[in-house]
Amino acid sequence: MERREFLKFGGIAAAGFSILPSGSLFAADQQKVRLGYIGVGARGMSHISEGVLRDDVEIIAICDTQEWALSMCRNYLKRKNRPAATEYTGSEDAYKKMLDRNDIDAVVISTPWQFHHQMAIDSMRAGKAVGCEVIAGLTVDEHWDIVRTSEKTGVHYTTLENVCYRRDVMAVLNMVRQGLFGELVHCEGGYQHDLREVLFNDGKEWYGHGVEYGPKAISEAQWRTQFNIDQDGDLYPTHGVGPCMQFLDINRGNRFTSMSSFSSKSPGLPAYIEHKSPGHPNAKIKYNNGDVTTTMINCANGETVLLSHDVHLPRPYSLGFRVQGTEGIWMDVADSIYIYEKSKKPHQWDPAKEWLDKYDHPLWKKHAKEAEGAGHGGMDWFVFNGFIEAIKRKKPFPIDVYDSVTMSVITPLSTKSLKEKNAPQDFPDFTKGKWTQRKNTFALDDSGL
Numbered sequence: 001m002e003r004r005e006f007l008k009f010g011g012i013a014a015a016g017f018s019i020l021p022s023g024s025l026f027a028a029d030q031q032k033v034r035l036g037y038i039g040v041g042a043r044g045m046s047h048i049s050e051g052v053l054r055d056d057v058e059i060i061a062i063c064d065t066q067e068w069a070l071s072m073c074r075n076y077l078k079r080k081n082r083p084a085a086t087e088y089t090g091s092e093d094a095y096k097k098m099l100d101r102n103d104i105d106a107v108v109i110s111t112p113w114q115f116h117h118q119m120a121i122d123s124m125r126a127g128k129a130v131g132c133e134v135i136a137g138l139t140v141d142e143h144w145d146i147v148r149t150s151e152k153t154g155v156h157y158t159t160l161e162n163v164c165y166r167r168d169v170m171a172v173l174n175m176v177r178q179g180l181f182g183e184l185v186h187c188e189g190g191y192q193h194d195l196r197e198v199l200f201n202d203g204k205e206w207y208g209h210g211v212e213y214g215p216k217a218i219s220e221a222q223w224r225t226q227f228n229i230d231q232d233g234d235l236y237p238t239h240g241v242g243p244c245m246q247f248l249d250i251n252r253g254n255r256f257t258s259m260s261s262f263s264s265k266s267p268g269l270p271a272y273i274e275h276k277s278p279g280h281p282n283a284k285i286k287y288n289n290g291d292v293t294t295t296m297i298n299c300a301n302g303e304t305v306l307l308s309h310d311v312h313l314p315r316p317y318s319l320g321f322r323v324q325g326t327e328g329i330w331m332d333v334a335d336s337i338y339i340y341e342k343s344k345k346p347h348q349w350d351p352a353k354e355w356l357d358k359y360d361h362p363l364w365k366k367h368a369k370e371a372e373g374a375g376h377g378g379m380d381w382f383v384f385n386g387f388i389e390a391i392k393r394k395k396p397f398p399i400d401v402y403d404s405v406t407m408s409v410i411t412p413l414s415t416k417s418l419k420e421k422n423a424p425q426d427f428p429d430f431t432k433g434k435w436t437q438r439k440n441t442f443a444l445d446d447s448g449l
């Protein structure tokens with residue numbers, strides 16, 4: 001939906017610290033957060049659209065390597081009567097010039113995954129707080145590097161993991177915290193989204209047209225498809241695991257200890273190409289990423305988590321959440337909740353809505369109006385709001401650097417597990433033992449943090 005919406009913009013159609021980032025000029029009494037954006041393609045534009053809605057955000061600068069994205073953003077700012085942002089372009093490291101500025105407090109990184117780690121490191125070293133899209137790095141070492149740099153510079157880093165703020169997810173979090181499910185035992189989630197029309201296009205239209213990827217395509221088909229060709233593993237774990245981490249207090253009294261992954265064969269993408277364009281050479285490519293990858297994770301407190309990555313086969317979208325404890329269960333695909341001795345009939349599901357409405361999270365009750373119309377059913381408003389409010393209030397990001405890398409490191413660990421015949425992988429403790437003392441404060445502050 002989001003991409004379709006941006007097509008209408010015209011551009012593409014036509015063409016835990018509580019201190020301020022060191023080195024930042026952000027003053028305690030300053031009401032505006034001054035942002036630089038690195039990457040203003042589909043997702044970057046979504047964050048731009050959140051920025052223009054707020055009086056407390058100034059969009060100072062934008063950086064992108066492609067004119068279609070820059071012009072889309074330029075035209076959008078103009079249409080919204082916002083001042084033009086200074087543009088940085090011309091090379092893959094043009095963003096470094098933007099980081100030299102001393103009038104930017106924070107950056108929003110929405111580039112292809114391979115750039116996230118270095119851009120985040122450079123931004124933190126330049127004293128800019130970082131809100132980065134949901135893959136922190138490509139290797140386990142890169143994830144450690146993010147943690148070390150954040151600790152060393154004292155600059156905050158957060159992943160912009162929006163599904164943690166989905167309305168039903170937050171209502172279920174509310175129910176978990178009120179003990180409705182009893183003691184939690186098992187959670188599930190995943191990225192189960194038919195991306196075939198995102199991974200291939202004709203270079204003019206984002207969706208449903210064409211079977212090209214790489215330089216002949218646009219947006220994610222330019223770069224994401226190559227990951228699915230090269231790498232087996234759970235390539236996109238954060239939307240599924242982020243909410244599970246909140247339910248289970250991961251890094252905050254609990255932690256992931258080990259995990260193993262399994263992958264199916266991968267006929268999905270060749271079948272799609274052959275169907276769309278019989279005889280096309282892209283149908284002959286070997287796609288190394290299994291069509292369905294599942295990962296089992298163990299937790300220090302004895303729970304299990306099951307994650308799925310399923311993006312190459314026809315299927316309706318569902319992140320497949322399940323939260324199960326000694327008193328009840330939620331399954332989002334069945335849209336059902338069952339609470340022992342509280343549901344209407346024994347052994348029969350209640351429609352989830354009845355429970356989700358009753359336990360609507362206080363943050364959603366308070367901010368639903370502001371979130372109306374924002375991307376992905378409103379959750380994009382919340383993730384951006386948490387980012388901005390934390391900077392303004394000099395508070396830790398709701399999802400901090402340790403949480404961010406924990407979600408994302410599942411990708412390299414799953415790839416390694418698959419290479420080693422599903423061997424269990426020890427989960428890094430990025431908090432270095434602090435998880436035993438840290439408390440889960442996510443969404444407990446009514447400012448949106």
Ligand SMILES: NC(=O)c1ccc[n+]([C@@H]2O[C@H](COP(=O)([O-])OP(=O)(O)OC[C@H]3O[C@@H](n4cnc5c(N)ncnc54)[C@H](O)[C@@H]3O)[C@@H](O)[C@H]2O)c1
Binds near residue numbers: 042065069161
């Ligand atoms: N959280 C969500 O719901 C969500 C949704 C979509 C995408 N994403 C994530 O957002 C990120 C971007 O995805 P997208 O859909 O916007 O892809 P996209 O291809 O539409 O946009 C990426 C942009 O980055 C630019 N870029 C590439 N290299 C650059 C560089 N070195 N310097 C500056 N700009 C550069 C590209 O020109 C492009 O405009 C990815 O990490 C993706 O996984 C998250």
